[in-house]
Amino acid sequence: MTDPFSKCRLPEEFEALAAAGVYPFYLPVEERPGGGEVVVRGRRVLMAGSNDYLALSDDxxxxxxxxxxxxxxxxxxxxxxxxxxxxxxxxxxxxxxxxxxxxxxxxxxxxxxxxxxxxxxxxxxxxxxxxxxxxxxxxxxxxxxxxxxxxxxxxxxxxxxxxxxxxxxxxxxxxxxxxxxxxxxxxxxxxxxxxxxxxxxxxxxxxxxxxxxxxxxxxxxxxxxxxxxxxxxxxxxxxxxxxxxxxxxxxxxxxxxxxxxxxxxxxxxxxxxxxxxxxxxxxxxxxxxxxEPERRRAVLSAAERLRSGLVALGFAIPAGGTPTVSLRMGDALTCCRFWAGLLEEGVLANVMLPPAVPGRAALIRLSVTAAHTGGQVDRILAAVAAVAARVAPIKD
The missing domain is CATH 3.40.640.10 (Type I PLP-dependent aspartate aminotransferase-like (Major domain))
Structure with a gap:
């Protein structure tokens, strides 16, 4: 008789990500000081992956x-x-x-x-x-x-x-x-x-x-x-x-x-x-x-700043104007290296791999909230630019 638990193995690529030190999932947030920032691994970093679009969770x-x-x-x-x-x-x-x-x-x-x-x-x-x-x-x-x-x-x-x-x-x-x-x-x-x-x-x-x-x-x-x-x-x-x-x-x-x-x-x-x-x-x-409709206006303004900045960096960003945007990375290892590079630069983003996305797609998902200032959005863009220069992701 076959052991029904024999199927309970992580994909091999996850093991490769862990071995490379770029496994991006279940990263614990230690504190949430607010202002668009969180503390992970003892460091205060920009949260660029939250869906708390109106920044109400800390209100x-x-x-x-x-x-x-x-x-x-x-x-x-x-x-x-x-x-x-x-x-x-x-x-x-x-x-x-x-x-x-x-x-x-x-x-x-x-x-x-x-x-x-x-x-x-x-x-x-x-x-x-x-x-x-x-x-x-x-x-x-x-x-x-x-x-x-x-x-x-x-x-x-x-x-x-x-x-x-x-x-x-x-x-x-x-x-x-x-x-x-x-x-x-x-x-x-x-x-x-x-x-x-x-x-x-x-x-x-x-x-x-x-x-x-x-x-x-x-x-x-x-x-x-x-x-x-x-x-x-x-x-x-x-x-x-x-x-x-x-x-x-x-x-x-x-x-x-x-x-x-x-x-x-x-x-x-x-x-x-x-x-x-x-x-x-x-x-x-x-x-x-x-x-308070001004909260919607604030996050949509930050979204426009993020999207236009990414386009200026050479990324193909579809029209929409919403606070969430995904960058194509090509393969899982490149994607997770990009994620790790962003974290080194002080920005916490999201990695999207199957089954969250179809096929074998690998995406970095960025999002902004009403708590992000223009300066913080620029910091996200600067981090993306710095990491892109090292990792060279697919941009189209």
């Missing part, structure tokens, strides 16, 4: 709200939402989120990943699910857990999406599954194209707004509002671990759909509810997102 108002909820309601709820784990605080956050996102109702869960997994209950045996090839792993996991036929279309390729929609049998339901702002490259969904095709074929649109809710649009509602197409999105998932600066997630949509998910989604039914401190912090963050 005193979130900390105070979380502390008050912790003292009043405890560290956890010890139960699922369906049974004994629902707080009035959860319901208050759901009501405010539904208003903010312009949907009838919302359901709060414990993580953004869980919010997307909860969507699987929508994907029935008579449905066809059409997912962008760059859709987040949590969306694909939800698709695999559901019973719908999964078909993938090339990233933002409206021609192929049109072909796939035309091939859906009349008796089948069709759902287009996409992200608003894609997590790796920071580019936006072609929502105008998706909405037009969905309307033509009677398909529903489900969008993951993990990275864009709180960041884009006049009111911060996300990529759909940015495109002027909020009403074109039938169901929208969000996470609180990016712009909201804490932990948790939610699904918003028509009331009957959300009520159905509350009683049908195993990810929501059989998981303990979001702790009080995170719930209170998310509710406070929502108020700040609504009331």
């Amino acid at each position: 005193p108002r979130l900390k105070e709200a979380g502390e008050r909820a912790l003292r009043r309601l405890g560290a956890g709820n010890s139960g699922s939402r369906a049974l004994n784990g629902t707080l009035a605080l959860h319901q208050g956050l759901e009501e405010e989120l539904a208003i903010f996102l312009d949907h009838e109702a919302a359901m709060v869960v414990s993580t953004g990943y869980q919010a997307n997994l909860a969507l699987n209950a929508l994907f029935g045996p008579g449905d066809v699910l059409l997912a962008d090839r760059h859709a987040h792993a949590s969306l694909i996991d939800a698709a695999r857990l559901g019973q719908a036929q999964l078909r993938r279309y090339r990233h933002n390729d409206m021609g192929q999406l049109a072909e796939l929609l035309e091939a859906v049998e009349p008796e089948s339901g069709a759902i287009v599954l996409t992200e608003g702002m894609f997590s790796v490259g920071g580019d936006l969904c072609d929502l105008p194209g998706v909405a037009k095709l969905a309307a033509r074929h009677g398909a529903r649109v489900v969008m993951d707004s993990a990275h864009d809710a709180g960041l884009l649009g006049a009111g911060g509602r996300g990529a759909a509002e940015h495109h002027g197409l909020q009403s074109a999105v039938d169901v929208q998932s969000v996470t609180f671990s990016k712009c909201f600066g804490t932990l948790g997630g939610a699904v918003a949509g028509p009331r009957h759909v959300i009520d159905y998910l509350r009683h049908s989604s195993r990810a929501a039914l059989f998981s303990a509810s979001l702790p009080p401190a995170c719930t209170a912090a998310a509710l406070t963050a929502l108020g700040i997102i609504r009331g």
Whole structure:
């Protein structure tokens, strides 16, 4: 009999990365002094990999709200939402989120990943699910857990999406599954194209707004509002671990759909509810997102400075203007050497390797937040330039 644990080996290239002293994952942050900086290996460095776009995770108002909820309601709820784990605080956050996102109702869960997994209950045996090839792993996991036929279309390729929609049998339901702002490259969904095709074929649109809710649009509602197409999105998932600066997630949509998910989604039914401190912090963050648009302006200004600076260095950066950008490195070892070089220069970035990216791609992902000053963005650019001169990455 074969040992079922025999498959539990890291890829050989990971061993090579460790041997070369450039293994980039699970690096512990020792302190978070704020101001766009963290302490790793005893050094204070610029954080250029965080998705805390509005720099709210360190905001005193979130900390105070979380502390008050912790003292009043405890560290956890010890139960699922369906049974004994629902707080009035959860319901208050759901009501405010539904208003903010312009949907009838919302359901709060414990993580953004869980919010997307909860969507699987929508994907029935008579449905066809059409997912962008760059859709987040949590969306694909939800698709695999559901019973719908999964078909993938090339990233933002409206021609192929049109072909796939035309091939859906009349008796089948069709759902287009996409992200608003894609997590790796920071580019936006072609929502105008998706909405037009969905309307033509009677398909529903489900969008993951993990990275864009709180960041884009006049009111911060996300990529759909940015495109002027909020009403074109039938169901929208969000996470609180990016712009909201804490932990948790939610699904918003028509009331009957959300009520159905509350009683049908195993990810929501059989998981303990979001702790009080995170719930209170998310509710406070929502108020700040609504009331302080200057935070969005600050991070988007930093993003433009970063992107234009990278273009000036010779990197091919796609249009988009969002705070996240990825640099192609060619292979894993080159990528991790580049990452290590940036860390030596005082900049902590992210390495993106399979399965986080398709094929054998190797990327350095950079991101900026509202906490980064112009001078700090210039320090990131100077570090990239210095390391590029030594490592010579692929730039096109």
